[in-house]
Amino acid sequence: MATVFRGGSFVAWADEPVTALVVEDGLVVSHREGPADEVVELAGRCVIPGFVDSHTHLVFAGDRSEEFEARLAGIPYEAGGIHATVAATRAAGTAQLTASAERLAAEALRSGTTTLEVKSGYGLTVDDERRLLEVAGTITPHTTFLGAHVPDGDGYVALVTGPMLDACAPLATAADAFCEAGAFDVDECREVLLAAQARGLDLHLHANQLGHGGGVQLAAELGALSADHCTHLSDADVVALRDASVTAVLVPAAEFSTFSPYAPARKLLDAGVTVALATDCNPGTSFTTSMPFVIALAVRMQQLSPVEALRAATEGGAAALGQSDVGHLRLGARADLVVIDAPSPTHLAYRPGVDLVRQVWRGGQRLR
């Protein structure tokens, strides 16, 4: 069964011109019009790759809208707020956690996200971290073990690298740690990530979010797929990311919500670093699933062009996850695509807050 998309424009990140898109067996098989069983008439609309959201914390219970209001009233954000979510998450049943995560994943899908990374990190016990990864595994194949989210008592790093990793590694494709004053220092993060790497997990690292530190250098040293946040970077940090081919995952919606400076996206791109945009969806600092909103912010606040922002939200996200078959619509790509009600991707930034997503397809199946 072949489906052809025609009569519009196409962003495929391909070298050759794309005048139509033919999808067969869930893959992109042609960039020119050909015979098909099904025709999608675009009527001038634009087709873009589905968004790849490479950094989310979707599995949790509870609500931190009161903390949000307190922050608006001038109380600065500190990591302490995470503990409220940990307590609520531990207390929640697995069915409740699954329902909440499924609801947010469906919301993300409606706004065009076809690939989603999901982290654990609100359990902080062996059983709870395992439980969160089991829930994450029901909504995505991209599951990240983030036991090293915040320290929880004496000997916590030994717990994470020992029994917690034993329980969680089989359920995760990657590991992550929060490298920051008040969370884990560089040596602790190295210990956690090396243990995870020894189990065959890919690596991410929350790095340089709240201040300068050694996180980005550690990500480069260990060959992590991504260094996430990257708000405070030295020139040497930028060079290290580029030279080690570590993708910088930027999360401007978190910076919008927490009154933080925006990460130097322009500087990173100009230096040749691969940049990804992600939502950082979580109940404390960035409770959004909307990649179009993140793109609008990156364009307005981080001096990316609309096309650069879209590329970071698609192919950049795929790089952060080590996936080569999504985030683009080149021949052989998985047919994950979005039809937007606009003639070009510029409108994702030009029309902020407007739901422009008309169709969402994943693996050649229409899901919206």
Added chain:
Amino acid sequence: MATVFRGGSFVAWADEPVTALVVEDGLVVSHREGPADEVVELAGRCVIPGFVDSHTHLVFAGDRSEEFEARLAGIPYEAGGIHATVAATRAAGTAQLTASAERLAAEALRSGTTTLEVKSGYGLTVDDERRLLEVAGTITPHTTFLGAHVPDGDGYVALVTGPMLDACAPLATAADAFCEAGAFDVDECREVLLAAQARGLDLHLHANQLGHGGGVQLAAELGALSADHCTHLSDADVVALRDASVTAVLVPAAEFSTFSPYAPARKLLDAGVTVALATDCNPGTSFTTSMPFVIALAVRMQQLSPVEALRAATEGGAAALGQSDVGHLRLGARADLVVIDAPSPTHLAYRPGVDLVRQVWRGGQRLR
């Protein structure tokens, strides 16, 4: 036929507690549960008044996404860009203009806007301004004559106050002018607005957008319903707005898009001025129809609490239009309401970019 909304929370701007909402003959008739023909189970969701968008320029042709990209690249905005829209609008057929305006009005409705003001102002000839108001009248009863948008040749003010007003006054409920260096000065705006007032039209005024000036004082002098933009205000301007009961219509999405300072919303509210939030939807400086996006910006960038922002986006907008039956859900109000997929209106700001609107009702009829 009575409909009861129950099992959730209610923002009605009422003095008494609201435990349920009963709607009959298109009006809110009770705040307590009672017998009904139809039951809407809210399942913990929140009901808010429909948004009142009191400042839009929805009737136009063409697209200024290239100007948007140029501005991102560092070219400052000047009013000149309006002429591109004027040329495209004059060249467009009325059916095309109507279809475009209907599409944007439908988009606004889907995001919860149940009352919409629409201005002319991209015609600037007698025939074209009349045509734009005819189109506006097909989508809303709140039509504003904005012939004095930008000057178009010698003797333009005489044209506006003479034959253009003759043609347009019967089609409009209000008049507006753009009081700014490069557009019309205070004396010209006074002449236009006095002529309109003599025809029984309500008054609005684009005031103090790009710099300090006499616009706000003129709005107060003439008893205008609203002074719109209000980006640059002296202390005396704030006092004048309060003392003359002129609503300050703020448009943070335009400031987001044009890299302008944000209007001093906090200062206005603290001084006792009635504040409205609006989209300023137009293709040059604010191409959004989303009141939730405007609320999120007002909370993040203008120091309004989520509840203050919602009030400005509902009852504030109604004040700007001189309407007492919308923007709230007190007894006797028109049953214009939105069911959001959240337990409180805080989530409109806490969850930026997310489409939280689940149901939209206008005059007791469900439209989404």
